[in-house]
Amino acid sequence: MYKYWLIAQLFWQDSLVYRASFLMWRLRSFTSTLISLSVWSAIYQHQSQVFNYSQPAMLSYIFLTAILHSLILSTSLHSLANEIYSGQISFNLLKPINFMGMLISQELADKAINIIFAIGEINLLYLIFKPSFILPPSNTILIFIFWVALGIIIHFIINLLFGTIGFWSPDSWGPKFLFFMLIEFTAGKLYPLDILPQIIQKIISKVVI
Amino acid sequence: MFQQPIIKVQNLKRHFKVYKKQPGLMGSIKSLFKRKYETVKAVDDISFEIKQGEIVGFIGQNGAGKTTTLKVLSGLLYPTAGAVSVLGFNPWDRKSKFQKQFALVMGQKNQLWWDLPAMETFLLNKAIYEVPDEQFEKTLNKLVDLLKVSEILNIQVRKLSLGQRMKCELIAALLHNPKVLFLDEPTIGLDVVMQKNLRDFIKAYNKEFKATVILTSHYMNDVKELCERAIVIDKGKLIFDGKLQDIINKYARNKILSLVFSKEVVKKDLKKFGEIKEFSQDNSSYTATILVSRKKAALVASDLLKELPIEDLNIEEPPIEAIIREVFQSGNV
Ligand SMILES: Nc1ncnc2c1ncn2[C@@H]1O[C@H](COP(=O)(O)OP(=O)(O)O)[C@@H](O)[C@H]1O
Ligand SMILES: [Mg+2]
Numbered sequence: 185m186y187k188y189w190l191i192a193q194l195f196w197q198d199s200l201v202y203r204a205s206f207l208m209w210r211l212r213s214f215t216s217t218l219i220s221l222s223v224w225s226a227i228y229q230h231q232s233q234v235f236n237y238s239q240p241a242m243l244s245y246i247f248l249t250a251i252l253h254s255l256i257l258s259t260s261l262h263s264l265a266n267e268i269y270s271g272q273i274s275f276n277l278l279k280p281i282n283f284m285g286m287l288i289s290q291e292l293a294d295k296a297i298n299i300i301f302a303i304g305e306i307n308l309l310y311l312i313f314k315p316s317f318i319l320p321p322s323n324t325i326l327i328f329i330f331w332v333a334l335g336i337i338i339h340f341i342i343n344l345l346f347g348t349i350g351f352w353s354p355d356s357w358g359p360k361f362l363f364f365m366l367i368e369f370t371a372g373k374l375y376p377l378d379i380l381p382q383i384i385q386k387i388i389s390k391v392v393i
Numbered sequence: 394m395f396q397q398p399i400i401k402v403q404n405l406k407r408h409f410k411v412y413k414k415q416p417g418l419m420g421s422i423k424s425l426f427k428r429k430y431e432t433v434k435a436v437d438d439i440s441f442e443i444k445q446g447e448i449v450g451f452i453g454q455n456g457a458g459k460t461t462t463l464k465v466l467s468g469l470l471y472p473t474a475g476a477v478s479v480l481g482f483n484p485w486d487r488k489s490k491f492q493k494q495f496a497l498v499m500g501q502k503n504q505l506w507w508d509l510p511a512m513e514t515f516l517l518n519k520a521i522y523e524v525p526d527e528q529f530e531k532t533l534n535k536l537v538d539l540l541k542v543s544e545i546l547n548i549q550v551r552k553l554s555l556g557q558r559m560k561c562e563l564i565a566a567l568l569h570n571p572k573v574l575f576l577d578e579p580t581i582g583l584d585v586v587m588q589k590n591l592r593d594f595i596k597a598y599n600k601e602f603k604a605t606v607i608l609t610s611h612y613m614n615d616v617k618e619l620c621e622r623a624i625v626i627d628k629g630k631l632i633f634d635g636k637l638q639d640i641i642n643k644y645a646r647n648k649i650l651s652l653v654f655s656k657e658v659v660k661k662d663l664k665k666f667g668e669i670k671e672f673s674q675d676n677s678s679y680t681a682t683i684l685v686s687r688k689k690a691a692l693v694a695s696d697l698l699k700e701l702p703i704e705d706l707n708i709e710e711p712p713i714e715a716i717i718r719e720v721f722q723s724g725n726v
Contacts, residue, residue, distance in 0.1 A: 186520055187517070187520040187521050190516070190517050190520045191517065194506060194509065194513055194517060197509055197513065198506060198508055198509060201508040201509070201549075202508075270502075271502065272502065274464075274469050274497075274499075274502070275502070275504035277468075277469060277487070278467055278468070278469065278492060278496075278497055279492060279518075279521050279522070280489035280490075280492040280493050280521060280522060280523075281521045
C-alpha cells in the first residue's frame, strides 16, 4: 500500500512544481464560479424569485455545484493518451506494481488537491457574496453520497476510454473538449436544468439520459 | 560446468500492421477514407540463448528489430509467434517475481520524474520493488560512487545534462539489483568520454552482480569493448551469432598497416605492397596507411621493413563499422 501512497505524494509534488501554471489553473476555476455568482446576484437585484428559485436557493446551488465539479470532474488522466502514444507508459508496465492501482492513486491525489483548493476558494467567495445557504434535505444525504461516488467512478472510466485514443493519436483533447462542454451543460453546472424551456429539457432527458 | 541458459528465444516473430500513406496531400486526403495496410516484420524468426553473466551485443542498423526484441523479452509486446523465456518466466505474464529481477533501460526514454530530483524516483522505485532499507542504502551508495553523481541527486532531472540524466536512469533501473539487464542504446547522444564512463560502469556492474546483459548500440565501440558475443540482426532476421572476433576474422579481409618513414619514399614503391589509403609526405613527417589482405599482413610487414626506411609500423584491425557493413552487404553468414 505504501507504494501507492508514495505515488500520490510524488503526484502532489509534481503538481506544485510550476507555481504560475498552478495558480492559473486555480484562478480559472475560481473565476468561473465568481462569474456565475455575479450574474445571478445581478439578476436577483430587482426580483426575489426567478424561475421559481429564490436568490439564496440559486446561490446555494452554484456553490454546491462548484464543489461537486471539483470532486467529480477533476482527473489526472488527461496525460494518459499521450503516455500511451509516446510509449512512456512502458516504464509503469515493467514494474511490479498494479497499473490500475497506480492510476487510481493518482486520480485520488488529483481529486484531493482539487477539493482542498476548491474549498478554500469557496470560503473566499462566501466572504464576498455572503449568501444565506439553503441546504438540500438531509434525508436524502446517503443517496446523494452514493450518487456522487458513482459519478466519480463513471467519470474515471470515461476518461480511461478517452485515454485509449493514445493507441492512435497523441491528442485526446478534441473529443474530450466536446464531451466536457456537453457535460457542463447537461449536468447543470451553469444553472439548474429545470429553468430551461420544456422542449430542451425533453431533448436532454431523451438524448443524454 | 554446464549452465542453463537464462534467456531463451525460439523462432520469435513480431509483426506489425502499419498503414501505408500515399505521398502528397491527395494521398493524405485519400487515407482519411481508405487505408492500405501492410505488415512490417520487425522480428522475423529469431532464435538464441543467453547464459548467466554474459554480455551480449545486439548489432543492427536502424529499424533492424533490436528494440522490438528487447520489448518482447521485457513483456511489453506479445510475440506474434515463437516462444520466449527469461529467468524461467514467460515475460508476457508480467509476474511481479519476474519484474523484480530485470530492468530495461532505454536511451531515448526516461523513467525519472522530469520535474523532480532523481532521488524521488529512486525512493519510489525502492517502494515499488520492495527493496529493504539496508540493501537500498548499500546499492545506492555503490552506484553513486561508481558513477560519481553524488552532487546531482537532489537537482531537478530536467536541469541535468544528458549524460548525468543517463547515469541517474541507470541507477533508477539498478536499485533492485536486477539479474538481467536490457540496455537499449544507453550511450546514444553522449560524448566519447561519457560513453566510456558508462561502458566501464556496465562492465563493473556485470562483474559485481554476475548480471546478464543484453546491449544494443549504434556505437561499435560499445559492443567491441563490452561484448565478447555479438548477435547481428538485419531486417528482423538473425544473420550472425557468435564471437565478435569471429565476425572480424571472417569479414575483415584486410588489415591496416600504418607506417612512419624516416625519410621520403616514392608512392610508386609502396604500391606493390597493398592498396594505399593515405599517403602524406610533408616537411619532416612521412606517413602512410595501406590495406593488405589479412593473411599476408605479417609477410608484407616484414618485406616493408626490409625494403623501405621504416621508423614505425603498426598492424591494425579495420574499424568494426566497416566490417559490419560488409556483413550486411553480403546478406547472410
Ligand atoms: N509499435 C510499432 N508499430 C508499428 N511498427 C513498428 C512498431 N515498433 C517498431 N515498428 C517497426 O518495426 C521495425 C523495427 O523497429 P525497432 O525494433 O525499433 O528497430 P531498431 O531498434 O533495431 O532500430 C521498424 O521498421 C519499425 O518501424
Ligand atoms: Mg531501437
